Amino acid sequence: MPIVQCQEITKTYRQGKVDVTALHGITLDVAEGGFVALAGPSGSGKTTLLNLIGGLDRPDTGRIMIDHKDYAELSDSQMADLRLHRIGFVFQAYNLIPVLSAVENVEYVMLLQGVPKAERRRRARRILDDVGLADKYRRRPAELSGGQQQRVAVARAIVAAPSIVLADEPTANLDSRTGEELLRLMQEMNSRRKVTFIFSTHDEMVMAHAHRVITIRDGRIADDRTKGP
Amino acid sequence: MNLQLAWRNIWRNPRRTVVILMAVVIGVWSMIFLAALMRGIVDGMVKNGIATLTGHVQIHQREYPADPVVDHRIEDPRSLIKRLEENLPAGSRWSARVRVNAVAGNARHSAGVTLVGIDPDREARVSFIGTSVTRGAYLEPGDPTGILIGRALADKFQTRLGRKIIITSQDAKGDVVSRAFHVAGIFQAEMESTEKNFVFVDLAVAQTMLKMGPAVSEVAVMLPHYRMARETAVKLRRIIGPGKLLVRTWQQALPLLTAMLKLYDSFIFIWFVVVFVAMGFGIVNTTLMAVFERMREFGVLKALGMRPGRIVLTVETETLFILISGLLIGNILGFLSCWALSFNGIDLSALAQGVEYAGMARIIYPVLQFQDVIDANLVVLGLGLVVSLYPALKAARFSPVEALMHT
Numbered sequence: 001m002p003i004v005q006c007q008e009i010t011k012t013y014r015q016g017k018v019d020v021t022a023l024h025g026i027t028l029d030v031a032e033g034g035f036v037a038l039a040g041p042s043g044s045g046k047t048t049l050l051n052l053i054g055g056l057d058r059p060d061t062g063r064i065m066i067d068h069k070d071y072a073e074l075s076d077s078q079m080a081d082l083r084l085h086r087i088g089f090v091f092q093a094y095n096l097i098p099v100l101s102a103v104e105n106v107e108y109v110m111l112l113q114g115v116p117k118a119e120r121r122r123r124a125r126r127i128l129d130d131v132g133l134a135d136k137y138r139r140r141p142a143e144l145s146g147g148q149q150q151r152v153a154v155a156r157a158i159v160a161a162p163s164i165v166l167a168d169e170p171t172a173n174l175d176s177r178t179g180e181e182l183l184r185l186m187q188e189m190n191s192r193r194k195v196t197f198i199f200s201t202h203d204e205m206v207m208a209h210a211h212r213v214i215t216i217r218d219g220r221i222a223d224d225r226t227k228g229p
Numbered sequence: 230m231n232l233q234l235a236w237r238n239i240w241r242n243p244r245r246t247v248v249i250l251m252a253v254v255i256g257v258w259s260m261i262f263l264a265a266l267m268r269g270i271v272d273g274m275v276k277n278g279i280a281t282l283t284g285h286v287q288i289h290q291r292e293y294p295a296d297p298v299v300d301h302r303i304e305d306p307r308s309l310i311k312r313l314e315e316n317l318p319a320g321s322r323w324s325a326r327v328r329v330n331a332v333a334g335n336a337r338h339s340a341g342v343t344l345v346g347i348d349p350d351r352e353a354r355v356s357f358i359g360t361s362v363t364r365g366a367y368l369e370p371g372d373p374t375g376i377l378i379g380r381a382l383a384d385k386f387q388t389r390l391g392r393k394i395i396i397t398s399q400d401a402k403g404d405v406v407s408r409a410f411h412v413a414g415i416f417q418a419e420m421e422s423t424e425k426n427f428v429f430v431d432l433a434v435a436q437t438m439l440k441m442g443p444a445v446s447e448v449a450v451m452l453p454h455y456r457m458a459r460e461t462a463v464k465l466r467r468i469i470g471p472g473k474l475l476v477r478t479w480q481q482a483l484p485l486l487t488a489m490l491k492l493y494d495s496f497i498f499i500w501f502v503v504v505f506v507a508m509g510f511g512i513v514n515t516t517l518m519a520v521f522e523r524m525r526e527f528g529v530l531k532a533l534g535m536r537p538g539r540i541v542l543t544v545e546t547e548t549l550f551i552l553i554s555g556l557l558i559g560n561i562l563g564f565l566s567c568w569a570l571s572f573n574g575i576d577l578s579a580l581a582q583g584v585e586y587a588g589m590a591r592i593i594y595p596v597l598q599f600q601d602v603i604d605a606n607l608v609v610l611g612l613g614l615v616v617s618l619y620p621a622l623k624a625a626r627f628s629p630v631e632a633l634m635h636t
Contacts, residue, residue: 084534099237
């Protein structure tokens with residue numbers, strides 16, 4: 001059973017006085033453990049699709065199911081719970097909480113989940129060790145480089161053991177070397193922890209690492225290639 | 230960690246936080262201090278009014294208040310006093326007086342006065358006169374010729390200690406009677422009108438002069454606290470029963486003062502509302518600015534799975550920290566201001582006539598009432614949290630997608 005199922009997804013936005021259809025009847029499934037890139041130029045609808053899959057927005061028509069849960073049957077609070085327990089996010093702009101240290105940023109998701117303090121701290125430190133930030137626990141985001149911040153963001157996304165991680169242009173603000181390191185890290189998480197990764201990207205390097213590349217153009221799937229692990 | 234996060238968040242923009250903190254501090258400080266000052270003014274007015282012969286409770290012949298003449302007298306004060314002594318609260322004092330209109334005169338001047346015949350020992354524990362004699366001596370019990378006059382009257386009459394004053398009044402038989410007294414002492418009162426209006430002689434001397442026998446014009450009672458007046462008056466009315474005697478509280482004897490007390494209560498309430506409204510706008514504005522600056526962050530928190538209710542709680546917690554910090558400092562400053570002024574008070578002598586007209590004491594000491602402090606704190610805390618609900622709900626309602634797009 002696929003972990004992500006999208007059926008005939010349509011989404012239209014109002015921009016001023018004009019309605020813009022971002023997605024035209026998208027249908028796709030993503031298998032568990034996938035490392036999938038949604039590729040396409042700016043404005044193709046890939047970020048919109050990612051947001052819908054992540055439950056940050058709702059489709060106008062169609063159906064989305066994550067981990068066997070139909071979004072149409074979930075209230076906003078239930079969607080929030082789903083995101084909290086099942087979905088991790090990595091953003092282009094890192095989006096760490098600036099007043100929290102690296103370890104506190106990673107702990108925060110577990111705090112929302114109600115994990116006890118000692119365990120939160122232990123798991124957060126371990127995951128930061130895994131992403132190569134063992135000596136940066138107490139640093140605040142302003143004291144970290146872009147690559148380090150994005151690693152903290154990845155750590156935050158996976159520490160709560162989600163089923164899926166959605167990454168929106170995660171390498172966009174990084175140099176190629178740092179981007180490469182980050183991708184390798186995420187691949188390692190994918191293979192070791194069996195977390196499904198779905199990227200929205202127009203970075204060739206990301207597409208090169210992905211097992212499956214779904215190309216979206218003008219809100220439609222233009223191509224869908226599986227390369228294998 | 231939520232508390233840590235809230236505390237750190239309020240210091241993201243220290244300048245803005247300090248500004249709103251100062252608004253809360255000044256607001257609370259002014260509420261507490263001004264309330265204490267107004268209570269002090271009121272307290273002074275009440276004490277002045279009560280000390281100027283009114284007492285907490287007065288007992289008269291029924292028609293005396295409307296027409297304070299010798300005919301309207303308490304014929305049998307002894308049985309009344311016996312009942313009072315059996316029924317007054319512990320710590321109460323009483324004094325029986327003769328109190329009639331009279332004319333005082335000397336070779337140079339004459340003036341209408343109130344002749345007050347007192348038992349010097351009892352009166353000293355009930356009214357201001359016992360501690361107000363600044364020149365000469367207080368009355369000795371049974372002194373046949375001694376009279377106490379006010380400094381303002383002495384100045385007006387251009388007289389001094391030992392000089393003669395003639396007191397003329399109407400006696401119980403309706404005849405005009407006069408008697409000569411020698412100035413035994415000169416007293417000073419809070420209000421000049423008191424110094425001009427009242428002259429004091431021994432009770433027995435007044436009763437003899439006015440041919441009243443053992444009768445008196447009034448019995449004044451001082452209770453341990455002026456707030457006990459109403460309850461005591463109700464009890465005394467029950468004991469004395471309906472008849473010729475009237476029991477009045479100081480509130481009934483001084484209706485203008487009572488009305489002014491209510492007015493001051495309203496002033497305090499209005500001040501609290503004004504301060505809060507001004508502060509409330511500041512809190513809403515500051516919190517809204519902070520929320521809009523962090524719109525993207527709220528989008529991230531929602532993406533991570535934070536429920537809207539928790540976002541509201543986060544914003545409210547930040548407001549709570551600001552309010553508590555402001556309340557703490559504001560309360561300390563309020564208490565310190567009151568303590569500092571408790572030694573010397575605020576001297577309003579420069580406004581002497583205006584102050585006297587209002588019945589105020591010349592020196593105001595702040596009176597801190599626990600209820601005012603509680604009210605000020607509750608108003609700021611409670612309403613502060615309520616008004617910051619608007620920005621909190623705004624933060625909770627951001628759509629994650631729109632919020633994440635915000636720069």
